[in-house]
Each structure stands twice: as structure tokens, then as C-alpha cells.
Amino acid sequence: MSVLSVNGLTVSFTTDGGTLTALRDVSFDIPDQRIVGVVGESGCGKSTLINAILGLLADNGRIDAGSVLFQNDRELTRLGDSDMRALRGQRISTVFQDPMGALNPVLSVGHQMINVQYRSGRSKAEKIARAVEMLRKVRIPDADTALSRYPHQFSGGMKQRIAIAMALMMEPALLIADEPTTALDATLEVATIELLKELQRDIGCSVLFISHHLGVIAELCDEVIVMYAGEVVERGTTRQVFNDPRHPYTFRLLDCDPARQHQRVRHLPTIPGEIPDLRRRPEGCIFAARCHRVHYACMRTPPVTEVGNGHAARCWLAGNPETVKVTA
Amino acid sequence: MGDCPILAYALKRLVLAIVIISVAMTLLFAMIYLIPGDPAKVALGPRATPEMVESLRVRMGLDQPIWVQFWRFYSGVWRGDLGIEVLSGRPVLTVVLEQLPYTLALIAGAISWSVALGIPLGCIAAIKRGGWVDRVVGIVSVAVIAVPSFVIAIYALLIFAVSLRWLPAIGAGEPGDLGDQLLHLILPSLAVGLGWVGYIARMVRASMLEVLEASHIRTARAFGLPENQITYSYALRIAILPTVTLLGVGVGQMLSSAVFAEIVFARPGIGKLVYDSILTRNYPLVTGSVLVTTAFFVFVNVIADLVIGALDPRVRSGFG
Known part of the structure; x- marks a missing residue:
């Protein structure tokens, strides 16, 4: 049983420079009560993916193909505005990257936490009690009086915890966390990850966790999706992807993780080149221009090759792990 | 932060207001002192004998050293004594306070026009960004900002009072008849406020667009809050802040537009x-009116600051 099942999702934006395909043929599953991580460098389509799921694409964006099935019964790409709004914040919640700006600066924390519950049918006193309970859960000191305070009276870490409390208040089936720890320092990051994990177990929701921090993904997630230039290049369990990468991009990405450097180096490794112009997608494999294993077959788009139980990569060499792992 | 931040904030603004008024008084006093010519001579006219001028100088205190004069003026003002009007011999304060309500009503009317029209227009323009409503509001805003208020006053008078005869042309209405007075207020206050409708529409549109891009608005959307609540409770509350400040400063400009409106519509104020007092060289009345106007302007800005403090908790606790 999966909470969210994305199939062949293709999203494009109309821009001055032509049509920009931000997501192409994206497919993955978020199983019940699992944490699925999405990694990829900036511009790989992570934010577009979130907005497409939430039905919050900008006016110039549109879903060209594919489906987003929520809890096996609701097709989100065909859901009307008001039905979609009814899901957001109730069944699908989101925590965004920027904790400083995530809360409204002129409304008290309590006011905002009560507003989020407007579909709950609870009485005002129940809503307040629920808000206090959630603030306690995310370990905000003096939870009772915190409700009457304003966002600027909290630190960045506390604001992010309040945002998490708000997101989980309605006990959603799916929590989308968009780099929730990127703006926090390392100590807070660890604490926030622990808290998120604890709350996820508590509520029993699934999490779509977006990050470019491989260490956090490895620590937190059950499954991983690797995205490059709007395509899913590899997916599998965290163990499969991290220990046995089958796509050259994943391999190079893991190679570049500063945490994996065992010797002192003057320059941290990088993947040469940059993401192709998504308005003029090259023919064939999207990663070919930067790939150290590029060969004649890459002129054609590689199929998604299943290499193990749930482990798949979009590469001609996916079935041949030793070739992938050779560094150029 | 004290025990009662709002009260402390208000007190701070009040002290500042007193300082500002004192500075304004000093400048005003210096100006009168520096104006060429003897006020007593001016008041009595060219045919006065030197003895008459001398006796008036003594009565007006002009024979005293400058610092004594300043102290008399300064302490007099705080006691509510703005001097005696030259023509009728009545206290200046009484004369000014008689006229003040008419101008207050005019300014209040102008603010009502600009807020009641400017804020919704700016909001709609921001929400329908790039649409035809936005374009029309943009063009009309710039147009009404560009046209001077006395031109609007004259055209409003010609169209609505003279041609269409919908509204009364001159005066402030029958004393005691509130309906009649309001009817007389419509055109003059529109003349003073119409340019501000444009200013405020532009301002609200710009700050709405900025706020709607903020990440907390995206968060609110991601929580599925109703779009109306997001626009009017989450976004407008922030977008309105610069407008309140603008209006506070704008009252100064409205006061100068009020001079023309009152002349064109022959309203008291x-x-x-x-x-009139400049034309008749009634200097005590000029200083008195300017001083009361200054105090009113400072007072309005204190109110504007308090409103911002009430709307924005960051200002209230001394951050933003």
C-alpha cells in the first residue's frame, strides 16, 4: 500500500525562451509509513515536484502527462482547486526550507496554529489545546504562553520546530519536507532530524524528504530517489543506492560528498559541467554531457532498468555495476 | 521590553512629539523675528503715530529682550495662549479652534476616500496582476496623482455642482444639520483625497505583490487556507504597513491641498x-494657525506610528 504513487509525471513551464520541461517521466512510490528521500543538485526539479504534488504550480506551469495518485484513490492531477485545498495541510502537509520566513510575521503563533485547524470541526478550546500539545511535542519551552507570542520572538531552530508542529497538527498521511534543515546549523540539524523521525513514528505518516545533504538522507530515509535535470535517474532503498549505485550520476554524487573524503584535499571533488538547458533538452541520456562513462549507446534515451528489488536506474550500464564505478 | 510594551511605546512617541513641536515653535519664532518690518507698525498701518506704535510694541512685549519674548511665546503656547488676534482682539486659539473642525472633517473625508478606494483597488490590481483591471487601475492612479488637487476641485465643482447639480457647490452646510454638512463635504474631500487614492492604490499594489511572493504565503497556501483569508488576513495586514506611514506623512500634503479646496469651495477652515490672515497681515493668527496645524500633523503621525505598532508586533517590541 502506498501513500503517494507518482507515475510518468511530466511538467513544463512556458517561458520567454520557450517551453521548459522541468520534470520528465518522473515515477516513484512513497510506501505507507516510510521516509523517502529526494537528492539532487539545485535545479534538478525538486521544488517543481513538490509544487506539482501540492497543486501549487505557478501560472505558467502545467502537467503535460502522468499521474499522482494519493492513497490509491485520489488522482491529484485531476482534482479541483477546492478539493486540493481540502487535502493540503490536512492530509498532505509541507515544511519549507526557510524557517525565518515560513511563519507570518504579524500573526501570533497561536493564531496561525488555530487557523490551520479550520477544517477540523474542533471547538476553539480544543484547537488551542491541540496547538499547545503539538508545541510540547516539538519541545517548545513554555508551550502555553508561546501561543500568544510572535514568530520574531523565537530562534530559527524553534521557528522550524513550530513549522513542523503546524504541519503535523492535522496528522497528515504524507509530510513533504523541503530541505527543512538546510538553513539550520549542524547541531540543530541533527536535533531536528531526530525530532522529525520521532514524530513520524508517532503519527505514522509517510515523509517525502528533500535534501542535498547525503548524510541526512542516509541517516533518515528508508528509500532514496536521485534526480537529475528533472528526471529520476536512480531509485531504491537507501542501502541499495548508497552501497551499490547503478547510475554514474549517483556514483559521482556520492563521490563528491565531503563526508566521504578520507584524505586531506585542496579541492573538494565536483562533477564537471552543468545541468543542460531544460528548454532545449539534448537527445538521448540527459546526463551524457557530464558522464564519465558516456558511450555511443547514450545517444538514445536509456530505459529504466530494474536491477534489484525496487532498485532501478535509467542508464545503459545499470546492469553492469563494475563499469559504472570506474572513475574516469 | 517593559511590563506593558504598547504603553511604553506610546509614551516614547509622545515625548518625541513634544520635542518636535518645540523645534517647530523655535523655527516659527525665528521666522517671525527675522521677517523685515515691525509687527506693531504693520498691525497699525501706515498712518499710525510713533506713540501709538510704541504703546502697541509694549503691549505686544516687543520691547523686551529676544529671550524674554521667546520664553513668553514658548510658555504661552503650552498654556494654550497663542496671543491676541490683531483685528478683532479675540484670542488666537479661540479663532483657530473655531475653524479647526471644518479642516479636520475635510482631512478625515479625504483620508476616507483614499483608504476606501485606494486599498481595494490596489489589492485587486495586485491579485489580477497584468490583467485589464490592473492596467486600468495603473493608468487612472498615475493620472489622478499627476493632476493637482485644485484642478480636481474646480472640475468637480463644474461637473457635479454646476452642470449636474447633484451636490452643493459652496459652503460647509447648515450648522447642526449633519446630513447637509456631509453633503457639502463630498466634493471638497474628493478634491483633496483623489490624488491619494492613486498613491495608495500604487503603494498597496506594490507591497501586496511583494508580500504575496513571501514564503509564509506559500506556507499558508500549502496549509490549504482559503485564498480570501490568505489575501486579506495574511497578506494585506503586512502590505498595509507602508501605506499607514505614507498616509501619516501625506496628511501634511493634504493640509496644503485643503487651502485650495477651502478657497475654491468657499468653506471655512x-x-x-x-x-485670509496673510492677506490682512494678521501675523498672530498666521503663527497660531501654523502652530495648531503643525501640532495636528505631529499628532496624526503619532497615531500612524501607534497603528503600525498595533499591526506589527516586530515594531511593538522594538525590532523591525
């Missing part, structure tokens, strides 16, 4: 009073 401070503007008309200043105009």
Missing part, C-alpha cells in the same frame, strides 16, 4: 483662515 484653517486653510482659508491662513489665506
